[in-house]
Amino acid sequence: MLRTLSISALVWAGAATVSHAQFTEGFTGEAALNGSLTTGNTETTDVGFGLKLAKETDQWKHSIKASADYGKADGEENKNRYALGYQIDRDISEQLYGYANADYFSDDFGAFKQGYFLGGGVGYQILLDAPLTWSVEAGGGYRSQKARLALNNPTGEPSRTESEIAGQLASDLDYVFNDKVSAYNDTELLYSESDTFLTNEIGVTSQLFDSFALRASFRVEHHTDVPVGTEKTDTISRIGIVYTMK
Template sequence: MLNKVFGGTSILALMVATPAQAALPGPVKAMIDTAIASKNDVDIQTVVKLAKATNPDDIAEIDALLTAYTTEKNILAAAELKAKQEAGFFTNWTGEGELGAFRSTGNSSNTGISGGVKLAKDAVKWRLKLRAFADYQRSNGITTREQFAASIEPNYKFNDRLYAYGLAQYERDRFQGFSSRYTLSGGLGYSVIAEDNMTLDVKAGPAWRKTNFTNGGSDSSIAGLAALDFGWQISDNLKLTENASATIASDSNTFASTTALDAKLIGTLSARFSYTVEHETNPPIGRIKTDTVSRATLVYGF
């Protein structure tokens, strides 16, 4: 029966000429699935390229896996875009609140309580960030640490990377020598890295700053501001962030850096260990140029 001819070709000859296609080896598929689960497009493309090179007979199956991932990603992106377009001002906010202790050195050497809150709303063409924090301590009826800061930063997105920013910031730190400091700035920002596990935003622009000193004097000046925000999701339970800024003014330059490491505890609750350095090139008379603050806080994300 196998040698029966249909149109001049035997069934046996057809079976020999077109063998059954082999399935993609399990370890290779597992490697691709792991890369897709990471949602890192660079890693996915690298793994897929290697898989195709080492398994040329299974290119169609590899392409099918990649197409399925791309389709799902596009569907989710379209749903997210629609949600942003339809969301009202009071919806789709994300943020975090933190509370813990700090240890400072420099113009004051204290241990006290520290707290803060961050809020962000990300829409289609704009983004809004709100931030506030405070360090405070009283000892024997005397305030030995008092630092407050609050800021609001609207962004307008030209595309996925480039945006314009505005910034209004208030600070108070009597132990650095000023009862209040106001900063207004506007300029351009750019997302240098925008991966699922790593982000890096930089921004720069002109600024205006007014400082009211604890001795009763005040000063205002035109300045320049540059800043960066870096985030690295090292693993599912560990994240590193770095926020740094430089304000260059005629009266005094201010440099600030906060490095933080978050360790996930349970659910949306994390432990945060951070270290802040603040440096004034020309502080008021009697003040030290550099202050440092170490904080250990619990952070609740929402």
């Protein structure tokens, strides 16, 4: 497993370094690669990629995020999901800001095949100074998602798409232990009449050398209302290499 991760990390890091100057001018952020390989009685492969970029001007901030996860177990694909998001912030005061955001996801094995959210609201930076920073957001918008049918489809009903007004709450908490180790806890709640979606991700990052760090994270995603035969809760455990772009 470690050998596989090391080879993948070196290849990915080289590509990231070469493309950094060409595609991320004016942006700061990070790219993360994680994966695992198990052989023997069972054979499993998991690969994940994450990207976060941000660009700030005097009063505006642009944030881009993307993630992808792919997995196989005994030759059968069991994970194929990705998500994209964009947010723009406008400062109102030192701690208060307004925002607009757009998010999209696709999941071949989740309770919902795909969906998107378009909205906006206000955010407040409760704690501004290290080692602890904390911001919260509240807003609303338009949400649409397509449910997945159970494999045996016991109801005989077609896959449904719910499109409706939704409310959104979010919390972003970061703590810097020292110049080598930091942690984060991100929570988001998306409420609508048909389903409420709650996510929480906690992670620890440890600096390795130069712009590279090691990160371990755990993410929980929970839907309150899902199609018959599908699970309400998904979890994702990750460990991998993070490349910081400055």
